[in-house]
Amino acid sequence: MSLPTLVNITEVCPRDGFQSLPVNISTDSKVEIINRLQKCGFSQIEVTSFVHPKAVPQMKDADEVLQRVIKEEGVVFRALIPNVKGLERAMKANVDKVKLMLSATDSHSLYNANSKTMEAIENFKPIVQRAEGTNIKVSGSISVVFGCPYEGEVPLDRLLTICERYEKLGITDISLADTTGVGHPVQVKRVIRELRQHYPDFHFSLHLHNTRGMAFANAVSGLEEGIVDFDSSVAGLGGCPYAPNASGNIASEDIVHGFEEMGIRTNTDLDSIIDVGQHLAEKFPKESNSFILKAGKSKDLVKAPGKQVKIGEVEGKH
Numbered sequence: 199m200s201l202p203t204l205v206n207i208t209e210v211c212p213r214d215g216f217q218s219l220p221v222n223i224s225t226d227s228k229v230e231i232i233n234r235l236q237k238c239g240f241s242q243i244e245v246t247s248f249v250h251p252k253a254v255p256q257m258k259d260a261d262e263v264l265q266r267v268i269k270e271e272g273v274v275f276r277a278l279i280p281n282v283k284g285l286e287r288a289m290k291a292n293v294d295k296v297k298l299m300l301s302a303t304d305s306h307s308l309y310n311a312n313s314k315t316m317e318a319i320e321n322f323k324p325i326v327q328r329a330e331g332t333n334i335k336v337s338g339s340i341s342v343v344f345g346c347p348y349e350g351e352v353p354l355d356r357l358l359t360i361c362e363r364y365e366k367l368g369i370t371d372i373s374l375a376d377t378t379g380v381g382h383p384v385q386v387k388r389v390i391r392e393l394r395q396h397y398p399d400f401h402f403s404l405h406l407h408n409t410r411g412m413a414f415a416n417a418v419s420g421l422e423e424g425i426v427d428f429d430s431s432v433a434g435l436g437g438c439p440y441a442p443n444a445s446g447n448i449a450s451e452d453i454v455h456g457f458e459e460m461g462i463r464t465n466t467d468l469d470s471i472i473d474v475g476q477h478l479a480e481k482f483p484k485e486s487n488s489f490i491l492k493a494g495k496s497k498d499l500v501k502a503p504g505k506q507v508k509i510g511e512v513e514g515k516h
């Protein structure tokens with residue numbers, strides 16, 4: 199098994215993490231968190247989404263957040279958008295890159311975007327035209343790739359058709375999302391292998407939710423199939439409001455820690471990520487979902503205080 203030595207982590211908490219919070223998060227806090235995340239070394243941050251404020255009220259201050267954030271040099275700001283109006287707002291806010299919002303199934307697409315999948319992708323044409331000749335980059339996404347909460351398993355042919363439509367638009371940078379954390383490592387391997395075989399020139403990345411505890415294993419499956427770009431969210435916040443039982447993304451501190459233990463660099467600063475994670479976990483204890491925040495780093499285990507127990511001392515243990 200040959201693994202990469204360096205991968206890219208895109209931090210998505212300011213969009214995916216904050217969109218799903220059941221309590222309000224102030225504009226001040228969003229600005230502060232984005233400023234702090236930029237100091238953690240992430241090369242790309244999904245800073246917000248420009249969607250209808252009624253569809254996702256937590257993102258209603260997207261324009262103001264972007265006006266107030268102090269952008270560090272070298273950090274790419276990405277925003278999720280559903281339509282041309284979203285693109286216009288993103289351009290005004292000077293984001294570097296947009297990610298088009300698309301679901302693999304009609305049912306999820308109708309809930310999320312008020313249109314079926316193929317209608318939604320048809321509506322991307324004017325976005326691509328509008329972005330042409332400007333500095334803004336356009337990337338794509340596919341939600342519910344590994345299973346839809348309304349339709350179940352998604353046939354491979356459906357994913358291939360969507361990729362074909364993206365290719366016709368000239369969009370080959372595609373985020374594959376496990377929206378409700380139902381994908382398992384064997385399936386992730388199989389799907390990525392098929393997609394890469396059919397579309398070898400595409401750049402696929404993985405956006406994994408840890409709803410069923412399979413996200414890190416799925417990330418490793420992705421690595422084994424040549425994926426080098428992963429999304430994650432500090433403190434494990436996240437979830438699509440239009441997918442029942444959706445919960446947090448894989449925590450940034452968990453994926454960074456796991457990869458670094460495996461000898462794979464991420465060019466991020468784990469301790470700074472943990473600091474931001476602790477801050478968010480204190481603010482949103484019910485929504486945070488992170489192993490490293492609870493257990494600490496593997497390397498710190500030997501320093502952990504506690505009674506030394508000799509073999510045979512614990513009753514009932516052999």
Ligand SMILES: CC(C)(COP(=O)([O-])OP(=O)([O-])OC[C@H]1O[C@@H](n2cnc3c(N)ncnc32)[C@H](O)[C@@H]1OP(=O)([O-])[O-])[C@@H](O)C(=O)NCCC(=O)NCCSC(=O)C[C@@](C)(O)CC(=O)[O-]
Nearest residue numbers: 248249250253254280283284310311312341342375377438
């Ligand atoms: C797609 C729409 C807009 C369709 O919503 P619609 O109602 O069909 O839109 P419309 O085009 O008919 O327009 C209706 C009104 O919305 C306005 N409008 C239209 N667009 C915008 C915009 N961009 N920003 C602000 N306002 C907008 C538009 O101007 C108009 O205003 P009015 O004339 O009535 O005053 C709506 O359904 C929507 O905003 N959906 C977003 C849902 C969402 O953000 N979901 C969560 C993110 S996706 C996700 O979580 C998955 C992902 C990416 O994380 C990966 C994964 O894990 O799976």
